[in-house]
Amino acid sequence: MRPTSKTLRIAAGLIFATASAGSAAQAASDAARDAERTLRAGDSALQVSVIGVDDARRRAQLQDWLAEVAQAQLTAFGRYPLHSARVRIEQVAREAARDDESPVPWGQTLRRGDTAVLLFVRDDATPAELRADWTAIHELSHLFHPYMGRDGRWLSEGLASYYQNVLRARAGLLTPERAWELLDAGFGRGRRESSGAPLVELSRTHEGTMRVYWAGAAFWLQADVALRRDHATSLDAVLSKYSDCCLSGTGETAPAKFIAELDRLSGTKVFSSNYARLVQSRAFPPLDAVYRELGIMRRGDALAFDEGAESAALRRSIMRGAAEPAPAR
Incomplete structure (x- = not known):
């Protein structure tokens, strides 16, 4: 877990917004684009979800960032350490993370039922700021150990x-x-x-x-x-x-x-x-x-x-x- 001076208290409601009536099929298709990706290396996989982000360009940015971080994880031994794990990315407003100015103010690895890495990203964090941050690879590195x-x-x-x-x-x-x-x-x-x-x-x-x-x-x-x-x-x-x-x-x-x-x-x-x-x-x-x-x-x-x-x-x-x-x- 990322160490912080104070615990960032965020309600992690991992729920996708439903599509509006009248264009439900198209809206669902748009919302799904880059909301879910599966990264594979050999017989191992990371299932990456971007939660509650309506902007398609931002969803793609977050997915591309996580894919680059995941590529760094592969430099250890060429595959992900677990056969399957999930990564969930949510955004938080800068005001909610005011005690932590970092691009990724909070991350955690959960092991209840299955294994999931949760990453909370500041909604105004630029791709360059995300790329320079260490939190995501820190949390992914927790998958190397029990x-x-x-x-x-x-x-x-x-x-x-x-x-x-x-x-x-x-x-x-x-x-x-x-x-x-x-x-x-x-x-x-x-x-x-x-x-x-x-x-x-x-x-x-x-x-x-x-x-x-x-x-x-x-x-x-x-x-x-x-x-x-x-x-x-x-x-x-x-x-x-x-x-x-x-x-x-x-x-x-x-x-x-x-x-x-x-x-x-x-x-x-x-x-x-x-x-x-x-x-x-x-x-x-x-x-x-x-x-x-x-x-x-x-x-x-x-x-x-x-x-x-x-x-x-x-x-x-x-x-x-x-x-x-x-x-x-």
Whole structure:
């Protein structure tokens, strides 16, 4: 879920307007155009609905935006992680989102009955603003993992926070350098949370949001680097295997069970060793060693990048991805 300073309270009435009498057939046809699209990649599909938007041009804009975001998701392993999931897009007036000026002030992933990603878009958000926003790919990235309850919130929000930058870089929505800068800025926000509470406690109580999200992202970055450096695999590849064998859009999986399964699928202890160290930690995890591996250095307030062959190759492999994505259509 997108973290916000206040909860945006919107009644999500997902109901299509009925066509007026006298031209019902034509009106229904016009309203349906771009109100529903299905994006397919292999045997997986996203069913995308634009709700309550009468303007045909705006419906097409919103559908095109979501298709580009979905294409970024495919850079992980060439298909959507679930066989089928829904995306619902609704508009809200700027006044309703006055505590959040972002183009997509609220997003949520629901797992009741089936799996649905809900995105609430500001009605005056331009296509360029939507394209630059991170909320949609963050929410779509929640489809890579099972629901893990409150104890696993740091894992789930961390994975979405990691991938919201990595996948956009792979799809050309960000430069790789900008993606690293955004990750680094997030880690900085996480470090500033100073309650001293265990990470799992913050996860349960929905407190310390920045440490929950960005310590979680640090966990997945560390795992991805270790897998690529030492085991000739990647986080993408392990999650692809998990998608094949074990991923369900609904139900709940204990965090430790998810971690154990990732260890089994990777043939390593990369996930469990980091999990055991971090779950009860009271401070943000150190990233100096990972930054050295990646050739990322700090120059004042900016980042610099070592172009030495080994570190540059590792860094680029993360932002490039290994899979050739299947086209969304």
